[in-house]
Amino acid sequence: MPSKHSKSPSSASPLDRRSFLRYLGAGAGTAAWVAAPIGAAATSSKSGPAAAAATEPEAHSADWSLTDGMPAWKPVASPVPSPGSFADPSLDKTRLHRFEVVDDMLLPEGFAYRVLAGWGDRFGPDAHRVQFGYNNDYTGLVPIEGTSDDFYLFVNHEELSSRPWLQGFTQYHGGRAPRVAIRPDAENPKKPRLEIAGTLMPTHACDLSDFGALSKELQAEIRYLCEQGLGDLGISVLRIRRSAQGHYSVVQDATDHRRISTFSTQNIDPAVVAKFAMDGPAASVAKAGPGTFGNCSGGTTPWGTFLTCEENIQNHVNPLIKADGSLFPRKEKLGASPSFNRAGEVDARTPEPTFIAGMGAGLKQPLDGRGYGWVCQIDPKTGLMAKHSMLGRFRHENVALRCQAGKKLAAYMGDDRRGGHVWKFVSRRTVADPKDPANWNLFGEGTLYAAKFDAGYGGRWIPLQLDTPLAEPQPQHTASQHLFLPRRPDGGHVAVGVAGAKRTEQTPADWMAAVSAFAGKPFDQCTLGDLVSAPEGMTGAARDRYRMGVLLMDAYAMAGAAGATPASRPEDLEVHPTDNSVYIAFTDHTGGGDGSPDLRVFPDGKGDSSRMYGGIFRIVEEGDRPDATKFGWGRFVPSGEVSDEGGGFACADNLVFDPKGHLWMVTDISTSVLNQPVDRRKGKTKPGGSKFPGVFGNNSLFFVPTHGPGAGTPFCFGIGPVECELTGPTFCDGGRGLILSVQHPGEVNGTRRAARPEEERNYALTDRRGEPFQQTRKVPLGSNWPSGTLDQTPRPCVVVIAREAPQRG
Incomplete structure (x- = not known):
């Protein structure tokens, strides 16, 4: 049945389908100043004045889009009707009756990707050797002073995907894989039990509260697992070089590659490591952790350093504190999950857990959770790292800077949890020169604010x-x-x-x-x-x-x-390069154990709308000032089916602007949901249900023009491999290339096997006119990316995407 929100398009053109920008009206009392920096916003938008698109900046040589803002390529075919599809909407049912999911990075004709670095790769001569970590996320790029074609590539390593990590450990990481598995209980075959070094635990977890009471063999194996697992997280800094043909590659024999993991460093001077510290008030409460982990997104500073954000630290350390700053006691366990939401599927074919938690307590020196959960700044030239406590401790997704001469430094951040907040830090001192290395110290003093949105498209910043x-x-x-x-x-x-x-x-x-x-x-x-x-x-x-x-x-x-607005998993925030407005990717409007969003601001957080799975908002500071205490906001583009006035995607995540000021977005649909069958009848697979995003297929990369006739229309540029998440997009070489992380391919099923490579699943969809139809989808079980060879374990990699050189006859 068509959604009660659906409207029929007036023609076959996808750009006539603009109703998804108008699904909520602007409040009459919105402050007049909001419209000033964003042109025709007040008259053209009904989604809040700050929803309007940016003005046209100067032209650049990059050819990701045409001069009018439309894509300069044909969008990749996605498994659902898309507002950015050039196909006649009357053909949706025919075109999408059958769909095959491909275990590869799918790009428009004329584009190709190259792998820059993958899990386990080793770079540098023996005395300066570093090993690339697991599950690459944020990427950043800065030129190396004194060179014309060399750059530092910064990469985060966020979390383990335990099944493919264990399957590929010996091949890619090297050495013996940790002896950890999931087994069914003899009396209850559907009940998972954790096995370590041949010893079966009573449940899916091992109590580490009395570590010394465990056998010596168990202690040794637990420590080995925790050291190897947490040692594969953190950050990598690689020296890369652009060839005369414009191709990028890692300088294999460079001596200035660097690596910081949870508790160790590679190729960083011990005297520099001794200077790792926390600044700001929290330094009087606890020490910085010896390294960094849980590194999700981040930012690149104008003065040539990188910011990396520690996000889901609660997976491995205790984050809770008492009123005096001491740790709030928590029972520490090494826990494992057999698979996402499928605990009954435990058998000899898939003994590896998909997730392992609590590794911070299994080290020889257990980690103090207070030392993690911060924004860290890293100098790629030396490897020096500082944790900036004035930016707060929460589940940091990213940090985006507004750094202008003569103004205060502003850092915008999101707390990626249901009910998390939108944040801004404002420095006490003013920026003199955005490229001055001394700006490193601006994060030490200032004010941290959390956003309070009001239903009338205004808001204020509450100081902490x-x-x-x-x-x-x-x-x-x-x-x-x-x-x-x-x-x-x-x-x-x-x-x-x-x-x-x-x-x-x-x-x-x-x-x-x-x-x-x-x-x-x-x-x-x-x-x-x-x-x-x-x-x-x-x-x-x-x-x-x-x-x-x-x-x-x-x-x-x-x-x-203090009354800050609980939001919808605010992940990436980015500052537009010409008008200074801030775009926010909200990943999920649904509620859960962590919390849920305020329905006055996120009305799609309740009900049966397919728009429940996030969207992109935009805020504009009062007076265009980074230190403003008031702002206006609006909805730029919602998630959901086109028939539900949505943008044809689910779960917006990392954002980046191209040289023309247009927005690029990757999605973060939970791996447990990707390509899961949807019949629209059961609670979990109805629009608004937890498994409904399965209709949107693999996680993808979208182009969303911010100005021109296609403003606010998502166009699918790329689709990632099976069970992966695309992360960390960074434009390079004036926009001629796009660096992208392919994280956790094969996260649920692990290695795609020749014995059972795929299966067919059924989906109940609606076309762009809201008419129902059935789709049969062929879905690979696991991944072999990037090798493409069955029975070959997948591995996370960083790629660079560019136009292919034209063929010469």
Whole structure:
């Protein structure tokens, strides 16, 4: 059945299909200043004034798009109707009746990719050898001073995908694979049990609380697993070179490749490593971790350094703290999952776990979780790293800078969790020269803000300061009707929700009463500073600095206590190169255990709309000032089916602007959902259900013009290999090439086997006019990318995409 939101197009042209930009109206009371820096926004947009497209910047030589903003290539065929498809919409049913998913990087005709670096590759002579890590994510590029064609390529290594990691360990990483497996319980074949070094655990996890009580063999194997696993995370810095033909490759014998993992470094001077530190107030509470891990996205500075963001640290360390900044106790376990949402599928053919958690507690020196979860700055020339605590501690997805001479430095960030916040840091000092290396120190002093959106397309930045007033919790406005706030007096977090809601531990009245008792005064007089304490005997400025450090260390919960808007998994934020507006990729409007979005701002967070799976918003600062405390916002393009007024994609993630100022986006549909069958009848596969995004196929790369006749229309440029996520897009060489990470191919099923390479699945779809039809889809089981050879284990790689050289006759 067509969606109740659907409208029939007036013609066969996909660009007539603009209703997905207009699915919500602008508020009449929106501040007039919002329209000033964005041209015709106030009159042309009904999705909030900041939804409008940017103005046309100067022309560049790159040929990713035509002069009018339309793509200069034919979009790749995706498995669902697309607003950016040039095919006649009346042919959707015929064209998409059958669809074959391909285990490769699919690009438009005339484009090709080359692998730059892959998991396990070794670079540099023996004395300077580094080994490329696993699950590459963010990429950044800066020219090397004194050269014309050499660059530092920066790459994050985020997380393990345990099944393909274990399957390919000996071949790619080298050495013996850790002896860890998942086995069915003898009495309950569907119940997974963890096996380590031949010893079967009682459940899917091993209790590490009393590590010394385990056998010596188990201790040794657990430490080996944790060392190898966490050692494959962190960051890599590679020296790459552009040839006369414009091709990029790693300089194999260079002596300045560098590597920082969770707890070790490669090819960095020990004297430099000794200077690794945390700056800002949290340095008085805890030390920086010895390395970095959980590195998701990041940013590149105008002065030639890189910023890397530590995201899901809770997978391996304890992130929770008490009011005095000490660790909140948590039972530490080494846990494993047999597969995503398919715990019953445990047999001898797939004994490797797909996910292993808790590795930070299994090291010889367990990791202190307070040292992770920060934004780190790294100098590629020396390998020096600093963790900037003024940017807060939460699940950092990325950081985007606005760095202009004569203005304060602004850093925009997202907290990638359901109910996470949108953030901005503003430096205390003003930028003199954006390229001055001394700007490294601007992150040490300033103010951290969390965004509060209002339903009328305005908003304000709430400072995270000791004197910021507390706000009465309003969980009734969120999709799951609960918020996570600081628990007092015990510490950690507590689910504050509507009475009777699934996750509620305390009602708002209960929480306010507990805070009032802890602070010793009425709630309406309480501030953020009343939620934290300092060691006895500490006074004056030192006491305030310590308490401020505790606030920053628990930034997510503290922002909620101050009334910041719980959002829809804000992942990447990017600053437009010509108009300074900030584009935000919200990945998922649904709710969950972590929290859920505010329905007044994210109305698609509830109901049966296919637009529930994120979208792209845009904010404009008041007066075009990076230090503004007010902003306007709008919806640029929603997710969902075209028949539901959506953009033909799900789960927007990393963003990047090309040299013409157009937006490029990759998607992050959960691997557990990719290509899962959808019948639209069951709860989980209805639009709005947790498994509905399976209709959108593999994760993909989209081009979204920001100006011209196609503004706001997603065009599919690339489709990634099976069970992968595309991440970290970076344009290079004036836009003539695009560097991209292909992360975790084969994450669920691992190696694609010749014995059973694929299967057929059925999907209930709607065409662009909202009429239903059935699709049969051939889906590979696992991946062999990039080799393309059956039974060959897949591996994460970084590629560079460019136009192929024309054939000469």
